[in-house]
Amino acid sequence: MTASHTPLHLSAQVLKILAEDERRVQVRYTGIYNRRPVWGKGERERDPDVSIGAGNYLVQVRFGTPVQTFNLTLDTGSYKTWVRCQPTTMSPCPKQQNASLYYPSCSSTYSNATCSTPSCNNDDEENYMDNSEIAGTYVADTLRIEDGDEYDIPKFVFLCVYHEKGEFEDANGILGLGLSGTSHGSYALTTQTAAMFHKVFCHCLPTSTNSDGYVYFGEKAREKCPFSGSYTPLLSSPSGHDPSFYYVNLISITIGQKRVNISSSVSSPRTILDSGTVITRLPSSVYSVLRSEFRGLMSEYPPVSTPPSHDNVLDTCYNLKEYNNPVIPKMVLHFENLDLDLDQTAVTWTADDTSQVCFAFAECKEDGLTIIGNHQQQKRNILYNVPEQRVEIGHDNC
Numbered sequence: 001m002t003a004s005h006t007p008l009h010l011s012a013q014v015l016k017i018l019a020e021d022e023r024r025v026q027v028r029y030t031g032i033y034n035r036r037p038v039w040g041k042g043e044r045e046r047d048p049d050v051s052i053g054a055g056n057y058l059v060q061v062r063f064g065t066p067v068q069t070f071n072l073t074l075d076t077g078s079y080k081t082w083v084r085c086q087p088t089t090m091s092p093c094p095k096q097q098n099a100s101l102y103y104p105s106c107s108s109t110y111s112n113a114t115c116s117t118p119s120c121n122n123d124d125e126e127n128y129m130d131n132s133e134i135a136g137t138y139v140a141d142t143l144r145i146e147d148g149d150e151y152d153i154p155k156f157v158f159l160c161v162y163h164e165k166g167e168f169e170d171a172n173g174i175l176g177l178g179l180s181g182t183s184h185g186s187y188a189l190t191t192q193t194a195a196m197f198h199k200v201f202c203h204c205l206p207t208s209t210n211s212d213g214y215v216y217f218g219e220k221a222r223e224k225c226p227f228s229g230s231y232t233p234l235l236s237s238p239s240g241h242d243p244s245f246y247y248v249n250l251i252s253i254t255i256g257q258k259r260v261n262i263s264s265s266v267s268s269p270r271t272i273l274d275s276g277t278v279i280t281r282l283p284s285s286v287y288s289v290l291r292s293e294f295r296g297l298m299s300e301y302p303p304v305s306t307p308p309s310h311d312n313v314l315d316t317c318y319n320l321k322e323y324n325n326p327v328i329p330k331m332v333l334h335f336e337n338l339d340l341d342l343d344q345t346a347v348t349w350t351a352d353d354t355s356q357v358c359f360a361f362a363e364c365k366e367d368g369l370t371i372i373g374n375h376q377q378q379k380r381n382i383l384y385n386v387p388e389q390r391v392e393i394g395h396d397n398c
Helices: 012-032 218-224 284-297
Strands: 049-053 056-063 068-075 082-084 123-127 133-146 150-165 173-176 200-204 213-217 231-233 246-248 250-255 258-261 271-273 280-282 317-319 331-335 338-341 348-350 356-359 361-363 370-372 380-385 390-395
Touching: 200 218, 213 218, 218 380, 250 284, 258 284, 280 284, 284 356, 284 361
Parallel strands: 068 173, 082 150, 271 370, 280 361
Antiparallel strands: 049 056, 056 068, 056 133, 082 173, 123 133, 133 150, 200 213, 200 380, 231 390, 246 271, 250 258, 250 331, 280 370, 317 356, 331 338, 348 356, 380 390
């Protein structure tokens, strides 16, 4: 059977996910090289469930008094927390409200943000290279997080977004778990909650909408995501690169019996861990070898053709309909001091709950960049310990 005889079936929703993921990755690249978006005005015992939404993971948090509840994208690739809102200039509190919007005028604990940089007190507008944009004003209000215990974080500074262009699906905004270090870095959740959570958190991302993941902070993170005996160091950002990302050293990748080294020529700016990106992006030289090896190991299965309309993401796919126990190649990500054996579900992407599967990696557009996306982070306890400069990765069943 030839590839042209069996087309890949991807729903409009999945194609949209892949297109949005590619755009998000381009935004990440602007940040990795410190080409941040163009700034506009002013320098312009209940677990906290994590669920899947449009390829990303949503966590429920609450703002204000009385509380207003929102689903925010869990994003370790962004330091900024923002939520859709009613413009701060509008008052009083309306009787009829849109549940997806934060209303400053309806919260007794809302206040203007008091920050160390002048830009915090002005409108913040970002225009990305993918033509998406957000605009809003920094405000302060009580943030409430539950992870079995309930934490109130008074005067938490976040971006109240009154204008957005782009697709955010079920998310009402972003819970930014990235590091501080930029001109706006003092607004990072890790920085604002340092006294409470000590810059420690962990998460486990589920594999399907039928299961729940979780995110924990501080001592609860250490308790729920105990040390597995393996960790990889967090690295300082290379010179001229965005310091808000979590950089690690990916040394090599094994697929089947073949180990592919990440040469020193492509190891800078190294690798970032990003829960906001779906599909892992690899340098061209590494991806081409892995894809070739994957194709060889899958040669007994009929390939399917991929549409040219999804940005060359998921470009190697197979039809497993007639096979009861297909053998998916094993893969291991070899980080400094830590080997991550990928689950079969992390090696492939299943197309719309069908028997078609695709190699769940993609080539990055700028050689040398590696982004470990959330698809390869599923079903793992991943604990970020910023004070000790390490990331611990262990098994779990979320």
